Amino acid sequence: MISNKAINAMDVCVMIAAHQNQGRVSTTELARRLQLSVSNLESILKPLKDHQIVSSRKGPGGGYEIRGDLSMISMWDIAAVFEPTLAQQSSEALPLEAADFEWGLERVIIDTLSQSALSDFVVVQAMHIPVEAPMVNRFKFKPLTAPLVPKAPNSVFQLHMAL
Template sequence: MKLSTKGRYGLRALIDLAQYSEEEPVSITSISNRQGISERYLEQLMAKLKKAEIVKSIRGAGGGYILGKDMHEISVGDVLRALEGSLDPVECSGLSAEEGCSASENCVTKYVWQKINDSINQTVDSIMLDQLVEESKQKCCDAGMTQSGKCKN
């Protein structure tokens, strides 16, 4: 399975948002500056995350984005599915009751595809945003902080 830039950049942007939105909404511009992701691309990603109710937008002066749920309620799987769609690396019609497959009854490989799909989904669903924020803070502490107490990385 290979994630596109939507998943990779979107997850980075969401970690950034989680770190900086505790006190006030975070602007697309500030995320763009810290993460090196274009504002236009971030707007597209945030629209998808907003539709999935992972983020909320705040209008007006001092507006921006905040998390739509608590960090411990947002899994990496939630984020990646909102941005990428299905995470199943193998599309096998034999795994779907609706589609079916003429070889499904005798197909042993569908067992392998199901195990791979299940494993990926279980892994990304077990990693929560708050864990990634803590990991990011630890990396910043290891690397040193700026005077404002924010990560300089």
């Protein structure tokens, strides 16, 4: 029920809130730390800015910051920007049992996320320690293992020297 975009939006807000004491966070730094493309990140930040969850400033020293008190912003406030509820959608095509199940599941998700404040997920760092992204190539292949090098003589001449 929760889309990847909503999950990424919650991650973005937690990352911005974690750096609240150190100033604004740039888009490129967020993209690097969360391993998202800049265009994907901007498609998340624009609706958050439109709903006044984050604010931005351009230029040197610019970037994004959370608007307001972290304890007053629930995780549902963030997810609701990207998640339409069943009341907003037409669910007339669903059978009655499926509709009841989906209404109940949606209610549990909304209640759970509404009870969790953004401040519950933020760990304020005392020192700014940069987090290095793991070395992953473009195709996300696992690193190659070291080749096996034989420890035996390679030719007749080397064999005679080994004896």
